Amino acid sequence: EAGVAQSPRYKIIEKRQSVAFWCNPISGHATLYWYQQILGQGPKLLIQFQNNGVVDDSQLPKDRFSAERLKGVDSTLKIQPAKLEDSAVYLCASSFVFGSYNEQFFGPGTRLTVL
């Protein structure tokens, strides 16, 4: 079974530039999550989708971050414009159904460096 795919794996940009990350969840997984993991900290949920609808985006900085999940499969997370404090690893995860016990499977992450 293929895991959660993310691209790119690494990205370096200048502040005020734009960047986009892509995630392909495990086939059949209805729930998709984007987490931000700053160096030395635990992941923090940015946004959660159930199929193509947003369930929770309370911690997404909506003035600069946006995310979409077209057709309930792939998802894209965008930052525009980037700030220095956005330097982090962005993790995508998916789970089969929306529910507390269902395991979240994580992708390898995208490491973003903002200069």
Next chain:
Amino acid sequence: AQTVTQSQPEMSVQEAETVTLSCTYDTSESDYYLFWYKQPPSRQMILVIRQEAYKQQNATENRFSVNFQKAAKSFSLKISDSQLGDAAMYFCAYRSPAGGTSYGKLTFGQGTILTVHP
């Protein structure tokens, strides 16, 4: 809001020995789920073990076991017969039941770096 605290930034253990990683959490909910995740240097997060709060029996997965103390809001991870491949960052995580205001999201602790010495 729920919080998860891991008070040990770093731990080390000799190969084949046993180590315990600590985790405490704060919640007003009675029903919830707790997890331990392992994040090796390659950064792919892997589920190690999970525990439902309504179960009194501590979860066990091979060399990994937990000590769940609901009243104390404590959830420690014990790794027995430590192996070099156990070296990683370990995260404790809390999840509310679906249907509540937290939508079942995972709240992570700060992590504990585990080093295994040969």
